[in-house]
Amino acid sequence: MQKEEKAMKPITLDTIVKKSEDIFTGTIDDEMVAMSIANGKYYQLNKTGSIILSLLENPHSIRELCETIQCHYRVDGGVCREDILEFINEMATLNMISVI
């Protein structure tokens, strides 16, 4: 029962997410570094990941993120949604984002 309460809800296109409070970010030589102050781990993000994490300074739904990314890159809508969902799930696993 306890496990069920702790389990994360599936992230869908309508899920609203935000960057976790203990994640600090910075750009060095055009590369974004994200660091978890809670566990001292740091992550290097590619350009798309950097845009997404920057957007998540404020709460956004996954659908909104996809729309913004599609404005930056010519990419198939289905592929974009799939890639972003995968990326967001990975960030959620690392506690880099929180679900609102």
Add this chain to the structure above:
Amino acid sequence: MDDGTGYLPAPAELFSAGIHTYRAYGLTFSSEICFPQWPDFSVTGEADVSIRQGVIFGKNYTPPDSVQIESSPGHVLLRGSQSATIRVSGGNAIIVEQLPGGNPAVIRQILSGWALAGIFHQRGMMPLHGSVICDGDACFVLCAESGIGKSTLAIAFLNAGHTYLDDNVALIHFEKDIPCVIPGIPEIRLWEDALQHVAFEHRVVGRVKPDVNKLALLSRANFKNEPVILKRIFILRRTQNPDISFVPLIGAAKFKVLWEHVFCVRFMGDSGNKLSLFQNLKKLASDIACFEIRLPAELPPPDKLREIIHDFNIMH
């Protein structure tokens, strides 16, 4: 006070009568413990940091079998197994409770290293673990993993007439947006068999630990007691490459290396100001050139390596 042996004796007792005052790493200290290596300084008013004897757990306390460190925001507690219990708090207070039989030399070393790291992190300062060597009007930091011979290399620089700001901690501070290193403590630690290579004026303070052949040297003549502009950071790394090469670090890789060389960062837990440290390191990574010096498995003689680094530093 020379005892005739060339050694500079530290008081046998940990706590001595009176208060000793020092200035190092840009901070003033008032201490109930004498540190022969620390730069004396006449402190008027309240010192930035006080080092006092105090009761933390009291008489019925049983120390842990091995060293334990506990941290919470603004506080860090070191529970030594044989030496002392030390609490560092608020970035301005160090309380020391010596355990029965706790060795004063060991406790002084813990205070000069780990406890000062607690103060730095609680104050949001930026200490890197490395030797700081002056070259002309600027300085560079030599960072290295243990066993590469950072201090031996530092000695080669000092033999060649360079001055230094610290052999263990590079306390970096932005002065009007320019990164500078603040002078620390004029102490160099080296293995006893390396003492024969020291050709500059020095005094031996004693062993770092009673059962370790590592000595603490005091060298005030080569010590530069003023902030110096930081030019670059070198990371010494042993590789399987046959030759020495200088590889510039950029972007996230540079940040990663700098973070890994923050002094005692792993032990500070929640005690320090990590946001301030992150922002300072980010700025440092953006402003300062950082090179990895890839060394062959068989290390070159220290003086040869000193020449190579010096030439690179002049030409780039």
